[in-house]
Structures are given as C-alpha cells and as structure tokens.
Amino acid sequence: MSDMILEPTAVAQWQHVVREASSEANRNLPDDIEAYLVLTLQRHIRDTEGLQRRMALDYLSALQNTGALRGDALQTVGDHCLLLAGLFPQQATRRQVQVGYFVDLGRAAYRDLGEQLRASAALLFQRLAEAFLSLTEVLHALRNLGGAPALTAAEALDFWSETGSAYALQTLRRHTGSLPARSVSRKRH
Secondary structure (H helix, E strand, O other), X not given: OOOXXXXXXXXXXXXXXXXXXXXXXXXXXXXXXXXXXXHHHHHHOOOHHHHOOOHHHHHHHHHHOOHHHXXXXXXXXXXXXXXXXXXXXXXXXXXXXXXXXXHHHHHHHHHHHHHHOOHHHHHHHHHHHHOHHHHHHHHHHHHHHOOOOOOOHHHHHHHHHHHOOHXXXXXXXXXXXXXXXXXXXXXXX
C-alpha cells in the first residue's frame, strides 16, 4: 500500500482503501456498489468463523427459508463468497474447488436476493450480482496493495480461464512476465 493515510472513521478508511484498490484494478465502481463493498468489509472482515462455513450448504439452507430469514441468509452467503473469492482465494484450493465456484455461488445468492426484494433494494442486489467479478478483482487488488498477492501464477491462470478476469490476466503477466501462449476457453462471463 502507498503511504498510510488515516481517515477520521473506519468507514472512511475502508472507502479510501477500496478506492485505491479500484484504481489499481482499473475498475470504476458505482457509488452504491462501492458503498456496499465498504460496509461489507467493515461488517465481515473479522468474521473468520463465517468464512469457514460451507457456502453451498448455507446457500441451500437459505433457499429453504422464507421472508427476512431467507433474505438475510442469502445476503450472508453472497457477502462471504465475495470475501472468499476476493480476499481469501486460497480457501478455494483448500476446499478443492476453484475460485470461480465462490464467484458463481455469490453471484447466485445476490441474484436470488434481488429477485426476492422490491424496488431499490432489489436493484442493488441485481447490480451486485452483475458486478461480482469486478468486486472480486478490486479485492484482489486490495490484497496486492498490502503486499500479499491474492493469486499465485497458477491461480491467476485458472481464474482468468474460468471468468475472463482482466485483472487475473494482469496478475499472471506480473508473475510470469508473459501471457499464455494460447487462448484458454472461458467458461463464464
């Protein structure tokens, strides 16, 4: 990270770091999406227990709930998947899945939540589902700003192959000094 800048509040500090990471990832997040990411980081960053949970089981459990319980559970799954994919992608390797698994699951949780809600809240979660990959890239950049690369060269290649992430390709280029010799078919966009 560049020189440490102390902001007057924790939210302002997170916002500063997210903006710096957004710039590093070459992603311009809309204000509402950026604000949601900032609040998610502030709310969940110390929730190590939640990040150890089995997301697929939590997702299926959430779908069996109704009303506010369902909404809260879907939001938690989406938030945890976002943090796992963006800040802790090595958890995917430990769980023997690819990082794109968390992207797909988190995107689905936000999309399902957006379909359940009304008006502006529904729109926010639909937009979060659409921006999930960009948010993951911003969180990868946030890790890189702290001096801890989010992805190894092999993980960057896999993530780029799975999702088409421009930031993963840039990370791969940083690790290897080159680009893949041939185009790898991308499963998702």
